[in-house]
Amino acid sequence: MNIKTHKLLPLIVLLFALAAPVVSYGQCKGFAKRKCLPLLKPFIHNGQLNSTTLMEGESAELVMTFHAGQKYRVMVCAQPSLENIGFKMMDMDREIIFDSAEQDGAKQWDFNVNATQQMIILVAVPKPGKHASANLPGTMVQSGCVALLVGFQD
Amino acid sequence: MIQKVNNIGMSFGRAAVAATFLFYIGGCTPEGEQEVAAEKIQDPTEEADATTDNDGAINKSGKVFYTIPSPLELTSIIKKAGAKYDNSVLNSTKNISNYVTETSQALNLGVYGADLSYASIFEQTQETIVYFAAAHKLADALGITAAFGESTIERVQNNLNNRDSLVAIISDSYWETDAYLKENKRSSISGLVVAGGWLEGLYISTKLAQKTENNEGIVSRIGEQKLTLSNLIAMLRSFEDPEVTEVVADLKELKDVFADVEITYTRQAPTTDPETKVMTLNTTSTINISAEVLASITEKVDDIRTKIVN
Numbered sequence: 001m002n003i004k005t006h007k008l009l010p011l012i013v014l015l016f017a018l019a020a021p022v023v024s025y026g027q028c029k030g031f032a033k034r035k036c037l038p039l040l041k042p043f044i045h046n047g048q049l050n051s052t053t054l055m056e057g058e059s060a061e062l063v064m065t066f067h068a069g070q071k072y073r074v075m076v077c078a079q080p081s082l083e084n085i086g087f088k089m090m091d092m093d094r095e096i097i098f099d100s101a102e103q104d105g106a107k108q109w110d111f112n113v114n115a116t117q118q119m120i121i122l123v124a125v126p127k128p129g130k131h132a133s134a135n136l137p138g139t140m141v142q143s144g145c146v147a148l149l150v151g152f153q154d
Numbered sequence: 155m156i157q158k159v160n161n162i163g164m165s166f167g168r169a170a171v172a173a174t175f176l177f178y179i180g181g182c183t184p185e186g187e188q189e190v191a192a193e194k195i196q197d198p199t200e201e202a203d204a205t206t207d208n209d210g211a212i213n214k215s216g217k218v219f220y221t222i223p224s225p226l227e228l229t230s231i232i233k234k235a236g237a238k239y240d241n242s243v244l245n246s247t248k249n250i251s252n253y254v255t256e257t258s259q260a261l262n263l264g265v266y267g268a269d270l271s272y273a274s275i276f277e278q279t280q281e282t283i284v285y286f287a288a289a290h291k292l293a294d295a296l297g298i299t300a301a302f303g304e305s306t307i308e309r310v311q312n313n314l315n316n317r318d319s320l321v322a323i324i325s326d327s328y329w330e331t332d333a334y335l336k337e338n339k340r341s342s343i344s345g346l347v348v349a350g351g352w353l354e355g356l357y358i359s360t361k362l363a364q365k366t367e368n369n370e371g372i373v374s375r376i377g378e379q380k381l382t383l384s385n386l387i388a389m390l391r392s393f394e395d396p397e398v399t400e401v402v403a404d405l406k407e408l409k410d411v412f413a414d415v416e417i418t419y420t421r422q423a424p425t426t427d428p429e430t431k432v433m434t435l436n437t438t439s440t441i442n443i444s445a446e447v448l449a450s451i452t453e454k455v456d457d458i459r460t461k462i463v464n
Contacts, residue, residue, distance in 0.1 A: 029333045037329070044321055046224040047328030048348065049336055052217060060217040065382045067223065067231050067375075068439070071432070097424065097435065110432050115419060115439035116378040118385070150221065154230045154275070154321065 028053065028145035036077035036147045039108070043073040043151025050150075054082065055143040059124035062148050068116045071153040075108040076100075079144035082125050087148075090120045123148060220389040222348050222382055225268035226325060228355035228375075229275045232362060235371030239276035243361040244269045245354070245463045247288040252464065256296065257397040260343045261462045263292040264350025267328060271351075272358055274321055279314045286310050286324070293331060296343065301330035342393035349401055350462060352379075352386055357459045360452040376451065377443040380412040404458045411450045416442035 028051050037045065052060055066072055078085040086105060089098040097119070100106045128141055245265050253259045270285035290302035306327055313319035328347075335344035356379055363372045387409060390402050422436040443451075 029337055033329075033333070037326075041322075042318075044224075044226060044325050045329060046221060046227065047325055047332060048221050048224075048344075049329060049333040050219055050221055052219075058217075060219065062219045062221055063385055063388075064221045065223055065378070065385065067227065067378065069234060070227070070231065098433070111424075112432060112434040114435060115437050116375075116381065116417075117419070117435075117437065117439070118381050148219075152223075152227050152230070154226075154318075 028147070031079060031145050032077065032147035032149075036075065036149055039077065040073060040075055040149050040151045043071075043153050045149055045151045049147070051145055051147040053143055054078075054085075054123070054125050054146045056082075056125050056141050057127040059122060060146070060148075061123070062121040062150075063118060064121070064150060065116060065118055066113045067152075068113055071110065071112050073108055073110045073149075073151045073153075074121055075149045075151075076121075076123050076146065077107065077149065078125075078146045081142045081144040082146065084126045085146060086124055086126070088122045088124075090122060092118050092120065094120065121148060121150075220385040222352055222386055222389065224325065224328065225264075225271040225351040225355040226275065226321060228352070229268070229272045229358065231375050232359050232372055233275055235375050236366060236368065237359070237362040237372055238366070239272070239278060240362065240365060241273075241278070241281060243358050244272070244281070244285070247284055249463055250288055250291055253292065253295070256343060257346060258462070259292050259295050260346035261350035261401070263289060263296065263331070264347040264352070265354040265459075265463060266292060267324075267347070268351045268354035268358065270324060271355070274317065274324055277317050282314070282320060283310065289327070296335075298331050298334050300334055301327045342390075342395035342398050345390050345393055345398060346401065349386060349390060349405070352382065353455065353459060353462065357455050360448075360455050363448070364452070373443055373448055374441040376448065377412075377415040377417070377441040380409075380415045380417065383409055383412055404461070408451070408454050408458060411447070411454045414444070414447045415451075416440075418442070 029049060032049060032051050050062055054060060074087070074089065076085060076087045084105075085107075086100045087107075088096050088100070089109065089111075090096050098109050098111070100109070103109075123146060125142075125146075245262070247266070250262075253262045266285050266288045270282060270289055273281035273285055286302065286307060290307060293299070293302040306323060309323050310320065313323065328351075331347060332344050335341065335347070356376065359372060359376050359379075363369045363376060366372055383405065387402060387405050390398050390405070418440045420438045420440075422438065424433050424435050424437075426433045
């Protein structure tokens with residue numbers, strides 16, 4: 001490596017680091033738009049971007065009102081690095097109504113609602129310990145963009 | 155000399171790697187989600203506590219987000235409940251020149267969005283164009299060009315006779331608005347758009363309830379908004395923005411009026427259609443809302459809405 005390259009490399013690394021979170025969120029939006037929104041159709045989404053970056057072992061919850069007489073689709077959409085992501089639907093007493101783990105890791109769920117009610121959608125990325133390769137030396141903790149989409153059918 | 159340069163380079167390299175590491179630890183959560191993810195999950199009839207410590211309160215999950223049903227959904231459910239179209243309840247687009255502050259532009263982008271949703275759900279093509287243009291102007295004023303741009307207006311005009319496509323375009327436009335604002339560290343502005351839209355949807359519902367003879371279905375839908383109001387307040391309080399604080403104060407007063415709405419649930423086990431595999435949540439509810447409470451809600455919503463649109 002010549003001297004110029006050696007001097008510039010750390011600077012490039014630093015600039016990349018400074019730009020990364022901005023790029024990351026933009027990419028998260030782009031990912032949600034390109035990869036997730038089309039999968040929600042023919043349901044109509046609620047116009048709000050609910051996305052976040054999750055690491056293995058992390059979880060997030062979304063609270064929303066679901067209206068009587070409507071049919072909904074709830075969908076969790078994650079980058080391939082988080083392929084083991086799962087979600088649960090719970091009522092406000094945290095009683096589980098749906099668990100994707102019991103449905104072959106389903107990434108979406110359609111349901112009808114007879115009474116307007118609040119529900120919690122819990123999205124969780126399993127801890128690294130549950131992966132086959134997790135304990136191998138040098139294995140990095142995976143992270144990625146997760147979008148939670150809720151759509152209704154008019 | 156070469157050795158010295160190399161040493162400096164190596165030191166800088168280590169510093170850069172360390173800075174990279176620290177920056178990733180501190181910076182991997184975008185601003186938008188930090189602002190939204192603030193509070194613990196609670197009984198929807200209880201008010202969110204903005205001082206709640208996230209780490210302490212949420213022991214089952216790391217981040218809690220609140221999301222609000224769109225005006226499209228609200229107008230869709232009141233249509234199913236028997237509401238008719240009445241353009242006298244809409245906010246006149248002549249008022250648009252009054253909206254010069256970022257807060258009033260954001261709130262009224264939500265208001266016009268709800269009016270646009272109402273017009274499109276009821277297939278009022280002329281008013282759909284007019285309100286889309288109004289939303290376009292306010293979005294432009296807020297610097298959001300992607301959401302309601304010229305190409306989108308063209309798409310609207312090309313799909314005026316296709317209600318489903320129109321609804322999809324409107325829905326996408328609001329998604330673009332929300333995403334753009336969150337991406338550009340303006341989550342509180344995004345929250346104001348959502349608040350304006352929800353409030354206008356509620357305003358339309360209360361006015362249509364007054365104009366509808368058999369209005370029980372619409373009144374029930376209004377009473378159920380008690381649940382969403384709690385979520386909306388929780389979402390807005392997390393922003394800690396003075397402009398949002400004023401809106402939250404108004405919504406808290408509205409919440410006090412909603413306190414007398416009683417929602418009773420009768421739990422029933424869900425069932426799944428064997429053919430479609432779609433589950434139905436069979437729990438039913440009774441909404442108890444007296445004429446006096448409905449009148450108080452209508453009056454309060456009217457007051458807040460007047461402050462927003464004038």
